[in-house]
Amino acid sequence: MHNFPFDQPGRFWRGNLHTHSTLSDGHLSPGQVAQVYRENGYDFLALTEHFLASYGYPIADTRPFRTPTFTTLIGAELHAGQTELGNLWHVLAVGLPLDFAPTLPGEDGPAIARRALDAGAFVAVAHPYWYTLTEGDVVSLGDVHAIEVYNAVSADYNDRADSWYMLDLMAMRGRRYSACATDDAHFNPNRWDAARGWVWVKSAENTPDALLAALKAGAYYSSTGPAIHDIQVYPRDKAIVRCSPARVFVTGSQFYAASGHGHGLTHVEIDLKNFASPYARITVRDALGRAAWSNPIWLE
Numbered sequence: 001m002h003n004f005p006f007d008q009p010g011r012f013w014r015g016n017l018h019t020h021s022t023l024s025d026g027h028l029s030p031g032q033v034a035q036v037y038r039e040n041g042y043d044f045l046a047l048t049e050h051f052l053a054s055y056g057y058p059i060a061d062t063r064p065f066r067t068p069t070f071t072t073l074i075g076a077e078l079h080a081g082q083t084e085l086g087n088l089w090h091v092l093a094v095g096l097p098l099d100f101a102p103t104l105p106g107e108d109g110p111a112i113a114r115r116a117l118d119a120g121a122f123v124a125v126a127h128p129y130w131y132t133l134t135e136g137d138v139v140s141l142g143d144v145h146a147i148e149v150y151n152a153v154s155a156d157y158n159d160r161a162d163s164w165y166m167l168d169l170m171a172m173r174g175r176r177y178s179a180c181a182t183d184d185a186h187f188n189p190n191r192w193d194a195a196r197g198w199v200w201v202k203s204a205e206n207t208p209d210a211l212l213a214a215l216k217a218g219a220y221y222s223s224t225g226p227a228i229h230d231i232q233v234y235p236r237d238k239a240i241v242r243c244s245p246a247r248v249f250v251t252g253s254q255f256y257a258a259s260g261h262g263h264g265l266t267h268v269e270i271d272l273k274n275f276a277s278p279y280a281r282i283t284v285r286d287a288l289g290r291a292a293w294s295n296p297i298w299l300e
């Protein structure tokens with residue numbers, strides 16, 4: 001039976017992994033950004049500025065914004081080289097050292113992602129649909145941890161917030177990534193993008209080291225609203241999900257799917273006897289259309 005990460009010690013901590021301030025192209029100062037998240041009930045935040053020469057390669061030092069109940073992870077959105085379709089790479093890196101070196105001469109997206117991994121970061125493919133990354137692009141990044149499956153700023157920018165298609169395609173090819181939902185907040189007053197996509201990380205304590213280790217292990221789920229309290233998956237048998245009131249779906253490779261019957265479910269058992277996918281992911285969707293998503297659960 002699969003019960004990860006609900007079987008892990010500790011509790012869930014809510015955080016945003018992707019945010020910009022006036023250190024790059026955001027509209028609020030770093031201190032104002034931290035305040036927005038503290039006041040919205042978050043436990044932690046990563047400020048991930050655009051790591052570009054034009055902004056002085058900022059790695060935001062957010063340590064002054066930590067309080068006894070709120071912490072920060074050090075990160076950046078890395079840029080280098082060109083994707084297959086000729087766009088500048090966007091790579092999300094959380095858990096970087098403050099002295100992470102600027103982009104090196106000739107460095108491309110995969111190379112800077114590798115350097116971030118070697119530096120100990122949790123590395124995610126940022127918003128693949130937002131700039132139409134190809135499968136080849138994602139594969140070229142190597143063994144990064146996650147694919148950003150929900151990017152809130154893209155929802156009202158180009159209607160491309162949802163990148164689950166890329167993660168499912170990769171999973172069907174046997175490549176194992178976690179998923180993550182983020183705001184990618186810029187705080188443009190005409191396009192409010194804060195507190196719209198986040199992760200709930202299961203960890204014994206709300207400290208940068210503990211959160212980072214849990215993120216790398218995939219011990220979290222993503223949400224744009226609903227809560228998931230427990231998921232138990234018995235391969236080729238059933239899934240048991242406890243959550244805030246919602247519809248509940250199990251999605252797998254190709255067309256494999258299963259769902260609970262009804263709306264407003266808080267405890268549902270779903271039959272998986274005909275669910276022949278090598279992986280399952282759970283979606284919990286509330287009456288407002290907001291969703292929470294498990295990471296892919298590999299069933300062998």
Ligand SMILES: [Zn+2]
Nearest residue numbers: 077090126127
């Ligand atoms: Zn980006």
Ligand SMILES: [Zn+2]
Nearest residue numbers: 018020077184
């Ligand atoms: Zn961004």
